[in-house]
Each structure stands twice: as structure tokens, then as C-alpha cells.
Amino acid sequence: MGTDGVKIKTIEIRLPIEYTKAELEHKIARIVGSNLFSYDIVLKSLDARNKRDVHWKIRINVIEGESKHNFKSNTLEIPYRKRNKKICVIGSGPAGFFAAYVLQKAGYETIIIERGCEVAKRSRQISNFEQKGEFSESANYAFGEGGAGTFSDGKLTSRTKNIDKEKNFIIESYIEAGAPEEIRYLSHPHIGTNNLIKVVRNLRDRFEAIGGKILFETTLINIKINDRSVVAIETDKGKIECEYLLVASGHSAYDTYRLLLSKGVKFQNKAFAIGSRVEHLQEVINLSQWGKRKIKGLKAAEYKLTYKAKNALPVYSFCMCPGGKVVQAVPEKIEHSQRNELLQ
Ligand SMILES: Cc1cc2nc3c(=O)[nH]c(=O)nc-3n(C[C@H](O)[C@H](O)[C@H](O)COP(=O)(O)OP(=O)(O)OC[C@H]3O[C@@H](n4cnc5c(N)ncnc54)[C@H](O)[C@@H]3O)c2cc1C
Structure with missing residues (x-):
């Protein structure tokens, strides 16, 4: 029913x-x-x-018996109420953006602070880096509008259980912003970098249309705390007063984590896995998965392996990128000699 x-x-x-x-x-x-x-x-x-x-x-x-039923997705309901509270969200990656989008829909005054630049400029800077090796601190694979996933094909992966409503909200938001409809039902959905650039831009327009603000090339550098409550943040472009601060600075913002530590924010260790990259010829994978080197209408075969080692540690294949390329995803400048070493 x-x-x-x-x-x-x-x-x-x-x-x-x-x-x-x-x-x-x-x-x-x-x-x-x-x-x-x-x-x-x-x-x-x-x-x-x-x-x-x-x-x-x-x-x-x-x-x-019905030819035009509108199937409703089981998604988040976000009741709106004018709340007269200002929230600064650090980072425009998926975590920061969707948190800000939901908060703005719920009636908060939300500002996203993003140290990187907007996605079209970021795209040009990344091509520059790939072609000429010119690195930009505000536009690289890790930093900039859309966060670290924007230039990495956008495979929609979540290993978190019991978040159907949240997942559907995100998927539907991506589709409304121009992602292919098949991401709603494919077992391994992905948006694709070319689409993502457009989708990230359209999502920003939707966020701004409901009153959200986003400041690019602006970095959080300090937090003003009064009586255990945040009262303002300092950015490299000036001070912004706010009642709440949400930090979604991703994996690579070491300076931001140092700042949070210096402010007494409590951190918790997280279990992590160590891995290595394995490269295969695509046709070897296609042959093993499909029994054929190519199948018309299909792009590339994938695989997933898991194994429990004798010492009880799990071993598993993580992220597979058929036809992918190896990129330098660090957000800091690497000297030429180091770069050549890394590429070998
Ligand atoms: C090369 C690569 C490929 C990947 N491929 C996939 C994939 O295919 N599928 C998948 O599910 N995941 C993939 N991931 C992982 C995925 O990108 C991350 O899980 C995801 O981006 C995390 O989202 P986030 O919002 O937490 O952080 P991020 O996306 O890292 O966003 C954080 C944002 O915060 C900004 N920021 C940081 N510090 C500050 C500051 N002090 N002031 C202002 N702004 C700040 C950064 O500029 C950045 O834009 C990939 C990651 C990389 C690096």
C-alpha cells in the first residue's frame, strides 16, 4: 500500500x-x-x-487501473518556521551544502563559507593544473564549490544504514538540479563529473533562491566564543556574527582542524582503513564479469571483493573507477621534485 x-x-x-x-x-x-x-x-x-x-x-x-499516478518518494519533510537565528556553515561539500540547504528550508538564516572558488572557475583552474601544472590553493581537487567529490565522477556511495529519507532527499535534489533520473533506481548510481558541474551550480541557485548565501574564496580562520557559545567567526575577508557554527570542512582542511583543537573542540578517533591502488585493463574485468570484452549498451564492468583475513581483519575493495585517471588530490602545493617522485 x-x-x-x-x-x-x-x-x-x-x-x-x-x-x-x-x-x-x-x-x-x-x-x-x-x-x-x-x-x-x-x-x-x-x-x-x-x-x-x-x-x-x-x-x-x-x-x-490508473495511467498517471504520481509516485511519491519517501523523503524528508522540512517544516518551515521563521527562526531569526543565523548559522554559518563551513564548506560547500555534500555535508556542508545539504546541511545548509535543509537549515535554510527550515527557516534559519544560513551562510556557507567556502575557501575555494565557484565551480566554473574551479573547473578552469583544475584544467590548468592538469595541463600546465599550475596549482591553485582555492581551486583544486579537494577545495572549491561542491567539495572533494565534484571532480571525481560523483559515484553516489553511502554505507550508512537506515537513512532512506535523507538519501531520497539528496537524490531528488540532485535530479531536480539536472542529474540523470536513473540515479533514483540504479544499483550503482553515479552523476558523472560533466553533469556534476552543472548540478552543483543549479543547487547553488536553488539555495540562493530561498534566501541562502554563499561566500566563495573566503576561509574560516578564527572562532569567537563567549560563555561556551559561538558568537562570531573570523574569515580572511572579515568578521561574521552568528548564533551557530557548523563545520563541514572535509578530509583535507588540516588548518581548520588545528583551529578547532586550539578552541577546545573535542575530537574522537575514527576507525580507518589503509589501502593501495590496483590497476587492471578494463577488458580483463569485462571478461571476468560478463564473459565478453565489450557489451553494446554497457559502459564498463565493476567488481567488489571482501575477505576476512585469518587475523580477523576485514579486507575489501573500496572504490572502483572504470576508465578513471590518477590525479593528485592534495590541496597544497607540491614542489616539482616531489611531484615527479609521486608520479613514478
Ligand atoms: C579524488 C577523490 C575521489 C573521490 N571519489 C568519490 C566517489 O566517487 N564517491 C564517493 O562517494 N566519494 C568519493 N570521494 C570522497 C568524497 O569526495 C568525500 O566523502 C566527500 O566529498 C566528503 O564530503 P564533505 O562535505 O564532508 O567534505 P568535502 O567534500 O571535502 O568538502 C569540504 C569543503 O570545505 C571547504 N573548507 C575546508 N576548510 C575550510 C575553511 N577553513 N574555510 C572555508 N571552507 C573550508 C573545502 O574547500 C571543501 O570544499 C572522493 C574523494 C576524492 C579526494
Whole structure:
């Protein structure tokens, strides 16, 4: 049963790699025994267990007897109330941006402070770095609008459980801002860097349209605390008074972490994994996963491995980037001699 009391039937179908919308709808009609229905794809994954029959497995919610049902996603509800409180959010990466977006929707006065530059300028600076080796402190793989993920293909990965509403809110926000609709149901969704640049820009427009502010090329350098409460922040461009401060400065902002430590902010150790990079020829992976070097209509095969070692430590493959390239993702200048060493 859907949230609006409508009876939803969930079916699973299999279709060839290059199926058409008409074939999909024909198959649903055969299963439900009628041409009058609405449907919503819930999950689409590649089934390559039998190498001679690689196909899509698609889970679909169907409502019979209605041709235009508006399937509602189970998403966050953000009640608005004018709150007269100002919040500074440090960082425009996914954590900072979505926190600020939700707070602004909820009625706070929200300002994002981002040390890097806006995404179009960042894109030019990163090309400059790749082609001429000219490094920019405010526009690199780690710092700048959209955070560290913007120039890394945008695979949407979350290993956190029980966050369906939050996940759906983020996915729907990405789609509204121009991400492909298939991220709603693909088992391994990704937005792609070219799309992400546009999506990040559109998300900023949406945030500003509801009154949010974002200051680029502005770095948090100090925090003013009065009686255990934040009263203002200092940036390299000036002071901003605020009632709350949310720091979402990502993985690489060592200076910001030192600042927080100096202010007595409590830190907690987090378990971490150590890894190494393994490179394979794409066709070796395709052969092993699909039994073929290429399949028309599919981009590249992926794999995921896990293993429990005898000493009980888990070993697992982390992030796979078919067709990816190796980049220097550090946010600081590396001298030429060091750079050549790293590239070897
Ligand atoms: C090369 C690379 C590839 C990756 N690929 C993937 C992937 O495919 N899929 C995936 O799920 N994850 C990927 N990740 C990880 C992913 O990017 C991070 O998990 C994610 O960006 C973390 O989001 P965040 O908002 O916490 O921080 P970040 O995205 O790091 O954002 C932090 C922001 O804070 C800003 N900032 C820092 N300090 C200050 C300050 N003092 N003042 C003002 N602004 C400040 C920074 O400029 C930055 O924009 C990748 C990471 C890298 C580096």
C-alpha cells in the first residue's frame, strides 16, 4: 500500500541490455494483464551470473487501473518556521551544502563559507593544473564549490544504514538540479563529473533562491566564543556574527582542524582503513564479469571483493573507477621534485 492509500504491486522483470521503453511497458502489461497502469522503477541492476545471458533485473512498483499516478518518494519533510537565528556553515561539500540547504528550508538564516572558488572557475583552474601544472590553493581537487567529490565522477556511495529519507532527499535534489533520473533506481548510481558541474551550480541557485548565501574564496580562520557559545567567526575577508557554527570542512582542511583543537573542540578517533591502488585493463574485468570484452549498451564492468583475513581483519575493495585517471588530490602545493617522485 502506498502512503496515499493506493494499492501498489511490486514486480520483478528481466530485460535485455538494450531494451526500449515500449518493451518495458509491454512486459509490465503482460504481467498485470492490462494496459492501464502507472509504474515506477525502484531498482535496476545488471545480472551477469550466467555469462551467456547478461541482462537487466528490474524491480518495479505498479498501480493498476490508473495511467498517471504520481509516485511519491519517501523523503524528508522540512517544516518551515521563521527562526531569526543565523548559522554559518563551513564548506560547500555534500555535508556542508545539504546541511545548509535543509537549515535554510527550515527557516534559519544560513551562510556557507567556502575557501575555494565557484565551480566554473574551479573547473578552469583544475584544467590548468592538469595541463600546465599550475596549482591553485582555492581551486583544486579537494577545495572549491561542491567539495572533494565534484571532480571525481560523483559515484553516489553511502554505507550508512537506515537513512532512506535523507538519501531520497539528496537524490531528488540532485535530479531536480539536472542529474540523470536513473540515479533514483540504479544499483550503482553515479552523476558523472560533466553533469556534476552543472548540478552543483543549479543547487547553488536553488539555495540562493530561498534566501541562502554563499561566500566563495573566503576561509574560516578564527572562532569567537563567549560563555561556551559561538558568537562570531573570523574569515580572511572579515568578521561574521552568528548564533551557530557548523563545520563541514572535509578530509583535507588540516588548518581548520588545528583551529578547532586550539578552541577546545573535542575530537574522537575514527576507525580507518589503509589501502593501495590496483590497476587492471578494463577488458580483463569485462571478461571476468560478463564473459565478453565489450557489451553494446554497457559502459564498463565493476567488481567488489571482501575477505576476512585469518587475523580477523576485514579486507575489501573500496572504490572502483572504470576508465578513471590518477590525479593528485592534495590541496597544497607540491614542489616539482616531489611531484615527479609521486608520479613514478
Ligand atoms: C579524488 C577523490 C575521489 C573521490 N571519489 C568519490 C566517489 O566517487 N564517491 C564517493 O562517494 N566519494 C568519493 N570521494 C570522497 C568524497 O569526495 C568525500 O566523502 C566527500 O566529498 C566528503 O564530503 P564533505 O562535505 O564532508 O567534505 P568535502 O567534500 O571535502 O568538502 C569540504 C569543503 O570545505 C571547504 N573548507 C575546508 N576548510 C575550510 C575553511 N577553513 N574555510 C572555508 N571552507 C573550508 C573545502 O574547500 C571543501 O570544499 C572522493 C574523494 C576524492 C579526494
